[in-house]
Amino acid sequence: MALKIVVCVKPIPDPAYYKDITIDPVTKTIQREAIPTIINPADKHAIEEALKIKEKFGGKIITLSMAPPNVIKNIHEALAMGADEAYLLTDKKFAGSDTWATSYILAKAIEKIGGIDLVITGTETGDGGTSQVPSQLGEWLKIPHLWNVIEFKIKNEKEVYLKTKIENGFMEWKCKLPMAIAVSREINTPRYTTIMGVMKAKKKPFQKLTFDDLNLDEKRIGLVNSPTQAGNLHLLDLSxxxxxxxxxxxxxxxxxxxxxxxxxxxxxxxxxxxxxxxxxxxx
Amino acid sequence: MNKDIWVFIEQVQSNISGASLELLGEAVRLKSKMKNPGKIVAVIIGSQLSELIQVVSMFGAEKIYVADHRKLRLYQPDYYAAILTHLIHQEDPHILLIGATYIGSQLGPMVAIRVDTGIAAHCVELKIDDNDNLVAVVPAFGGKLLGDILCPNYRPQMASVKPGILEKPERIEVQSQIVPVDINFLSLVEPKLKPVGICCHEPKGVPLEQAEVVICGGWGVGDAEHWQMLEKIAAKLGGAVGCTRPALDEGWSQGEHTMVGTSGKSIRPNVYLGFGISGSTHHVCGMKDSKLIISVNKDEEAEIFNFSDFGLVGDIKEILPLLMQSLGIS
Structure with missing residues (x-):
């Protein structure tokens, strides 16, 4: 039973630098260009969970990222952890998408990759932190999905058993693949990359996809077309x-x-x- | 087009989520700021709900949609989302508020896709603009930045708020109209996902959000032995222990539910005592509303001192045993 797994990996500005973020007083835009990107920490747990499943059942792990083109270093790190292939969705038309539009674009890319048994994401990102994309992605893909999964076991015939967190406890679930899960950080401990992994990473298949590669409605993506629109920004003075x-x-x-x-x-x-x-x- | 404000009332094992009642209170406030307000409408889904309906009617809900059926006893996302979607398509509400609980954090964004609208996540403030539209204030970059989120062209305007962020709701006597929801259409929904069990335990000690004194530990606490001292001191003071992400990752703290920060708990105790905390934006945004902030760190340049009332430069491994001794803890 070889599984085809997509792991969503988001490069984010390194949270260690958030204290340096400023707002341009003239353009009212966020100044974050100088901040280096890292793999969103929660997404490393998603990669780890995929690796554990692959070790047990075999299969292929494909990472999917949507970001500006200069995040190759982060994608190589995901591949160095052990993922097999990587896709980067990058296009100016995608910029500024809210969670509705982002999940729509990711879903179209997953449809294009095709034949997926399992989609794994982290529960939240360090930058936007909405936690909304995993569930919305599951909706677009029209597959069952759960958020904040703390235990995931594949039984026979693609039947799965899951635990999710709730306040002061947990819920238990049964499901059949394909499905999408957002894994909690406590589900596993992500492995470190090895020198061998880093060397292999650069030779692994890596493909960029743009707007033209996906079957997308241009009127529903990007900053202007997203259902939610950003208004005023305020910097908090916490001092x-x-x-x-x-x-x-x-x-x-x-x-x-x-x-x-x-x-x-x-x-x-x-x-x-x-x-x-x-x-x-x-x- | 109506201006109704809807609130999803979450219940788990016949306990209404505090977030849901806080949102009802917020709905009352938002309504009072509107030029042409509509009704405050609650939607409650579950099984054997009659007692819970009584509670909801005490907090200002003018109309309560009730989907009460045995197969809704445990949260099942497809059923719950289908009911909300059905009602939204039927009634076209202006605003829909939902608690950013574990359940609400999945259900809210699901419903937003199904009814084709936007949703603002983890709002820290809700406002009404000159056109009676919702302005949702959300944190970004660990909470360092707050941004207004609008949803000008889609309805309902959806927003989620974490428990404990909004003020406690006041009781308001209104005549609630109870509307049972016909859920026969659910026979067409065949979920592949089956909830098979639920386990809730009573939380130990004083809840972090309600404690008058919170002792927070960071990576600088150094080891489990000194972490135990934090726990003992907090217990003696009738307070609670919080942690930062690095301390959680070290496995010292009691778990994720004790993490203070933007993606964890927001606290506002009378006294916050921080030990070995560096002062990441994420953590500071979770405790910034504390009345008095005292931090201990051996590094005089520690970032946390900028966000504290008092920054004590010292070795916590020396100070903790002295506090234990003074408080008579063996």
Whole structure:
């Protein structure tokens, strides 16, 4: 039972740099060009789950990304983890698509690849973070889909058993392939790439697809045609006075106790006395 | 074209999601800001719902659609989406609000595709513009940026909001019109996906969102032994422990449900105590509304100090045992 698996992999601006994001005061657009891209962390769990399934049942793993053309490094990393083939959907006409339009484009690409048994995504991305694309993709493909999957087991004859997270617990499901799943981060631990994997990655099949390659309605994609439209942007000022407090460990611990009390927390605490009074040089 | 505001009422095992009631409260506020308001309409789907209908009617729902059937007892996405889609096609509501719970986060975007409209995710604020349209404020880039999202050309205008973001709803006495939904059409829906079980457990300790003091630990806590100290101190203070993504990944914390951040919990305790936290945008956006923020980090340049009221420069491995001792924890 060899399975054909598509894993959606999104290159995103590296969250470590989000503090540097600014808004151009004139054009009111987001300044993020200088920020390097990484594979969306949740998507590595999607790749890992596909690799585990392939190791058990055999098959082929195809990664699918939609991004500007300069993300080859991220795609090579997915291939180096062990994916077999990669597609990059890249076209100016795709730019600015909301989740409705993005899921529509991804679905058309998956239809073009054809014969898919399983689509795996992460639950959320680090940049937009809407968590909406996985479910919307499943809808476009007209296959059953579940979000926040914490356990996925393939039984015989493509019958699958799943667990999804809910508040304070989980739900259990049965389904038949084909289906689409968005995997939670706790489902697995993504593997690291190896030198061998990196060397192999560059020789693996990689194809770019543009608008002309897909059977898309141009009036439903991109920034202008997306159902949701962006209005005003605001940068949040999160800063506080940030008074730096230095002192001995005893003074710092006492500071915490005193401020818990000042903050209205009922605290029964013994005073913290320096055990080595007179010997330390703390001021 | 009506201006009705709809709220999907989520129930799991006969417990109504707090997010749904918060959204009903929000619907009342939004309606009061509209020039030509419509009705507030609730949609509840499940089995044996009569007691839950009573609850919904106490929070301002003027009309309640009720789809009550044994086969709707457990959430089944195709059935639930089919019912919402059916009602939306029939009634053409202006706005549809849905909780960004585990269930709502799947159901909302599904319905948006089926009825062909846009949906704004994880809104932190909802507003009404001069044309009585919805303006949904959403976070991006870990919450550093907030953007207004509009849905000018499609209906309903959909938005999801996480539990605990909106204010607690007030009770409002209205005469609710109860409308049972004829679900015979569901016999045409043949889901391939079958819910076969559900397991819910009572959460331990004080819920993170309700704790007056929250102690958060980051990667800098260093090991499970010191994490246990955080847990003990929080328990002694009647508070709760939160974590950052790196601490979660290390396996020290009690799990994903204790992660504070844009993709986790949003907290607003009286006192936030952070230990070994670097100060990623993601985490800060989840705790920025805390009244008093005190952070301990041995790096004087730690980013978290910029987002704190007090930044204590010190070694948490020395400070935690002293706090334990002072609080009489063995």
């Amino acid at each position: 506080r006075k940030g008074k730096i407090i230095k002192g001995s460990k005893e003074e710092l611990a006492q500071f915490i106790i005193d401020n818990l009390k000042a903050g209205g927390i009922s605290v029964e605490a013994d005073p913290i006395i320096c055990s080595c009074e007179g010997e330390t040089g703390n001021e």
